[in-house]
Amino acid sequence: MPKLNKQVLLASRPQGAVTEANFRFVEVPVGKPGPGEVLVRNEWLSLDPYMRGRMSDAKSYAKSTEIGEVMVGQTVGEVVESNDPNFKPGDKVLTPLGWQLYGIASAKELTRIDAKRAPASSYLGILGMPGITAWFGLLEIGQPKPGNTVVVSAASGAVGSVVGQLAKIKGCRVVGIAGGKTKCDYVVKDLGFDACVDYKAGNLLADLREHCPKGVDVNFENVGGMVLDTVLRVMNLHSRIVVCGLIAEYSATEPYGYKMLRSVLVNRIKMQGMIVFDWKDRYGEALKGLSGYLTEGKLKYRESIVEGIDNAPKGLIALLKGDNFGKQLVKLA
Structure with missing residues (x-):
């Protein structure tokens, strides 16, 4: 040694x-x-x-x-x-x-x-902190129901990729947001999302409206900034937003100025921050579920x-x- x-x-x-x-x-x-x-x-x-x-x-x-x-x-x-x-x-x-x-x-x-x-x-x-974060953030805060539309930002990332697959298992329509065609293709073709919007293409709002014709019931937010501000414009009445990450803002020298927070009021949105340590006493529950789906071939990473x-x-x-x-x-x- x-x-x-x-x-x-x-x-x-x-x-x-x-x-x-x-x-x-x-x-x-x-x-x-x-x-x-x-x-x-x-x-x-x-x-x-x-x-x-x-x-x-x-x-x-x-x-x-x-x-x-x-x-x-x-x-x-x-x-x-x-x-x-x-x-x-x-x-x-x-x-x-x-x-x-x-x-x-x-x-x-x-x-x-x-x-x-x-x-x-x-x-x-997938069997660690990112997977556990996806499990509790989506299921406990997002509370997806069959037929709901779930939007996931940073959809090809460690957390977002698991969130989307779990939402599909729960019977939801899942739309990812990612940067670039290669990532979007991976999210749809490999992970099984219904659609993926490339935010770098410059048509985020129009593309979200196209792929979420019934609006958005659950937004799992990993990016923040312009992405979150845009998704707020397509949220449904009594929808849920899981604020898991704000990676677009972590290196900013000035906070992002949100313009669409009125949507939270008008649509009575439940918007909650998510830190995985709050569920530390239940990690075993998530790991059992994640490993089961992984063994069954229902989760990819x-x-x-x-x-x-x-x-x-x-x-x-x-x-x-x-x-x-x-x-x-x-x-x-």
Whole structure:
């Protein structure tokens, strides 16, 4: 085992878009686990939009990453050394160890995964936080009913792709919003959405009206900004909006000025923010449902992979620009 551990630290807070200059690479000794602790060799690192918020010092639902700290993130890895009876070397685990090749965590922070049942990387995607977010956001807040029209923005992403497929399973008409013909083709042909609107084509409102002739009953919002403002114009009476993400606004230096909030009043829309941690006591319920559908072939997923920890900053920057297909990952080993 190497004596040195490579880490990626937050070097500075972004002013606008994230750049590689916001990160710093260091090498430190691997370290030894103490009582009740486990040393893990990370194999996969998850990259997620929420990381942009953690790089900021603005008040949010979770603590910001401090300058000089290891960048936050979930990983999947293998136990190298354990001082806890619940884990042994060779176990595959889900961890909160962040952007580094090795890490020491309390055994209580680790979750054992079954890499024989599903690929290890899937526990960071469809069987991880994105899949669980889709499950509870759609079913608990969106409350889709058979025959409803469901619109999903960032439809080819890690969360949106699962939301749309779950909505189809529930008997809904599903219309995605994505950037570019390639992503839209994937959403319809591979994931089974009824239609997908390319917002980059410049006809978002007209295209939504064409593909949602009965209006929109549920909007699963991952983008915000112009996209959300436009969807507000086609929402139905007593419809629901799940505000899961606002990726279009994360790097903005000024908040987006919404023009169509009147629709919430006129249509008596239920609009609710969604943070997956609110359902932490019920994660098992979602994982059981997701794994069942995955085994039955009712759910498909795709991964965008960058190789090596040195390319992790490039991967996050690409994700925030919308260049990824499905779940964005870094292969560490």
